[in-house]
Amino acid sequence: MIKKSLFISIIVLLLSTSVFAIPIGSKTGNTFYTNIVATIDGYDIESYNMNDYTYVVAEDLRNYGFDVIWNEEKRSLYITKIQGKEVVSKYISPVINDYNLGKPALSVYYTDIKAYINNEMVLSYNI
DSSP states (O other): OHHHHHHHHHHHHHHHOOOOOOOTTOEEEEEEOOOOOEEETTEEEOEEEETTEEEEOGGGGGGBTEEEEEETTTTEEEEEEOTTOOBOOOOOOOOOOTTTTTSEEEEEEOOOOEEEETTEEEOOOBO
């Protein structure tokens, strides 16, 4: 009898749950200032901290030996490391003063765009 009532309760709970869709462009959070220095093949790259992870801007990877191709129809960004492609970035990570560490830097927005590195989908955000 207990199993039957538990099963019915779960079904009622599932039926009462509504689907919530976040509109594209809705603010979902922030990146934060950090003193972490991200590098690719020994070259500094601008990075952002969010939820204890470090992120880079996909389009910036063009300066680090990657092809970055946008597919409008699929709303997807394809990033591929090209062996031997010249690194042209001159970026040097700035020193973040202690006052700004951990404070919000940039807003993050919901997007339906998917990002792939070497054809494997990766977690991505819109800033």
